[in-house]
Amino acid sequence: MSQSPSSGASAPLHRLLSQAADAVQGVREGRSLTDLLTRVPADLRPGTQALAFMALRRLGGAEAARKQLAPKAPPPRVDALLLTALALLWPDPEPAYADHTLVDQAVHAAKLRAPASAAFINAVLRRFLRERDTLVAAAERSPEGAFNHPAWWIEKLRLDWPAQWQAILAANNRPPPMTLRVHAQRTTAADYVQRLAALGMGARLLGAPTPQAVVLDKPAPVSALPGFAEGWVSVQDAAAQLAAPLVIGAGLKPGARVLDACAAPGGKTAHLLELQPDLQLTALDADAQRLTRVQDTLNRLGQHATLKAVDARQSATWWDGAPFDAILLDAPCSASGIVRRHPDVRWLRRPDDIAALARIQAELLDALWPLLAPGGRLVYATCSVFRAEGQAQLDAFLQRQPGAKSHAVPGFTGHLLPVAENASQGNAGPPLDGFFYALITKP
Incomplete structure (x- = not known):
C-alpha cells in the first residue's frame, strides 16, 4: 500500500528524511526495503515509507543530477541523504513540501547524522534549486535519469515489449491503487x-x-x-485475484486435492478456499518465516490448509504419493510486474538474476508436473513482465513435456501488462500489476 507524506506529519521532517535516507542507502547496498522498514520506529514508519518510495521512484534522475553537482561521490550516509533530498526536490506539480522547508530540514538532518557535511548538503541543494530546469533536463538525457530504472532493465523491456516499454516504465513510477x-x-x-x-x-x-x-x-x-x-x-491486487478462479476453473470436485506450491504470503491460498471451502489444500513455501504469514492470513479468515516449510522441488521429502487434482505454481521471479508497489526491486535486481530465476522456475515446473493427476490442471504464474519468466518459460516447458496442453483463457492467461489497455473502462490508471499466467492440463 502506498503512503502519503502526510502519514508521518506528526514527526519532524528531518527525522523522516534521515530514516528515508537510511532506507535508500540500504537499498543501494542490496537490502530489501521491506526489511529495512521493519527497523524504523513504528511512529516514523508510514512517513518514512512515503519518502523512501518517492525517492526510489526518482533515484535514477537524482543520481544523474548529483553526478553533475558533485562528480566525486560523498560518503554513503551523506550521499543517501543528498539523493533523497534531490529526489524530493524533483519537479512535481504537487510537491510534498515547499522547497525551502525541504532544504532546511535536509540540512538539519545532516547536522545530526554527519555534521561536517551540513554545509556541503546546503550548497548542493541550493544550487540544484537555482539551476533545476537545466540540471533536470541534462539528467533526463540518460536512460536511467529519464526512466528511473537501471539501463539493463530498460533495454530488456524495450526488446520484450517494443510498443509498450515506455508505458510500463511510466506505470512503474506511479503510486498504485489499493x-x-x-x-x-x-x-x-x-x-x-x-x-x-x-x-x-x-x-x-x-x-x-x-x-x-x-x-x-x-x-x-x-x-x-x-x-x-x-x-x-x-488486500490483494486485481491481477493476483485471477489465480484462484483459473485454478478452480468450472469447479473442482468436492474434497479435491490442491497444491499451492509457493504460497507465501498466502493471498492466493486464501482466495482458493474462499471460492471452494471444501478443498484439501496443501500450501508450501521454502521460507518457514514467510509461511507464518500464510497461517496468520488463514487464521484471520477462519480457513484451514496443510502448511509445509519445504522446497517444492524436493518432492521426495514432502509428497505422500497421492496426485493433486490442481496445482498453483506462483513461482519465484524478478517481481518486475509489481515495481510500482515495491520501488526498490528495480535497484536490487542484477542482469543475471533473470536467467537464474528462470532456471528455478523450470526446475519447479519439471518437479511438480509428475505430481499432477491425469486430467488435472496446473496454473503457472509469475508477477513479472519479462518474457523469459513468462511466455518463453511456458514454451520451453511444452517442448519438454509434449503431452502437456496450454489453454488460452481470455482476460486471464498470457502476459498482463500494467498499462492502460489492461485497465477497466473509465479508470484513470491501470489497476493491474504486471503478471503472467498459463493454464496447463495433463492428458
Missing part, C-alpha cells in the same frame, strides 16, 4: 462498497474478470477497513 478482495462467502463486492461509503470511504467495483475486487479512491490502513479483522476483506 485494491481489496471481498470474501466471497461473507458478502458481495457491491455490498462492501456500500459499507465503505457509509464510513465516507470512496471505492469502486472492478467487475469481471475480478468480481470480488474493490479499488479504494484513496489508500487506507487496514485497521480502517470495516470487517478486516473478521476476515470480510483482504
Whole structure:
C-alpha cells in the first residue's frame, strides 16, 4: 500500500528524511526495503515509507543530477541523504513540501547524522534549486535519469515489449491503487462498497474478470477497513485475484486435492478456499518465516490448509504419493510486474538474476508436473513482465513435456501488462500489476 507524506506529519521532517535516507542507502547496498522498514520506529514508519518510495521512484534522475553537482561521490550516509533530498526536490506539480522547508530540514538532518557535511548538503541543494530546469533536463538525457530504472532493465523491456516499454516504465513510477478482495462467502463486492461509503470511504467495483475486487479512491490502513479483522476483506491486487478462479476453473470436485506450491504470503491460498471451502489444500513455501504469514492470513479468515516449510522441488521429502487434482505454481521471479508497489526491486535486481530465476522456475515446473493427476490442471504464474519468466518459460516447458496442453483463457492467461489497455473502462490508471499466467492440463 502506498503512503502519503502526510502519514508521518506528526514527526519532524528531518527525522523522516534521515530514516528515508537510511532506507535508500540500504537499498543501494542490496537490502530489501521491506526489511529495512521493519527497523524504523513504528511512529516514523508510514512517513518514512512515503519518502523512501518517492525517492526510489526518482533515484535514477537524482543520481544523474548529483553526478553533475558533485562528480566525486560523498560518503554513503551523506550521499543517501543528498539523493533523497534531490529526489524530493524533483519537479512535481504537487510537491510534498515547499522547497525551502525541504532544504532546511535536509540540512538539519545532516547536522545530526554527519555534521561536517551540513554545509556541503546546503550548497548542493541550493544550487540544484537555482539551476533545476537545466540540471533536470541534462539528467533526463540518460536512460536511467529519464526512466528511473537501471539501463539493463530498460533495454530488456524495450526488446520484450517494443510498443509498450515506455508505458510500463511510466506505470512503474506511479503510486498504485489499493485494491481489496471481498470474501466471497461473507458478502458481495457491491455490498462492501456500500459499507465503505457509509464510513465516507470512496471505492469502486472492478467487475469481471475480478468480481470480488474493490479499488479504494484513496489508500487506507487496514485497521480502517470495516470487517478486516473478521476476515470480510483482504488486500490483494486485481491481477493476483485471477489465480484462484483459473485454478478452480468450472469447479473442482468436492474434497479435491490442491497444491499451492509457493504460497507465501498466502493471498492466493486464501482466495482458493474462499471460492471452494471444501478443498484439501496443501500450501508450501521454502521460507518457514514467510509461511507464518500464510497461517496468520488463514487464521484471520477462519480457513484451514496443510502448511509445509519445504522446497517444492524436493518432492521426495514432502509428497505422500497421492496426485493433486490442481496445482498453483506462483513461482519465484524478478517481481518486475509489481515495481510500482515495491520501488526498490528495480535497484536490487542484477542482469543475471533473470536467467537464474528462470532456471528455478523450470526446475519447479519439471518437479511438480509428475505430481499432477491425469486430467488435472496446473496454473503457472509469475508477477513479472519479462518474457523469459513468462511466455518463453511456458514454451520451453511444452517442448519438454509434449503431452502437456496450454489453454488460452481470455482476460486471464498470457502476459498482463500494467498499462492502460489492461485497465477497466473509465479508470484513470491501470489497476493491474504486471503478471503472467498459463493454464496447463495433463492428458
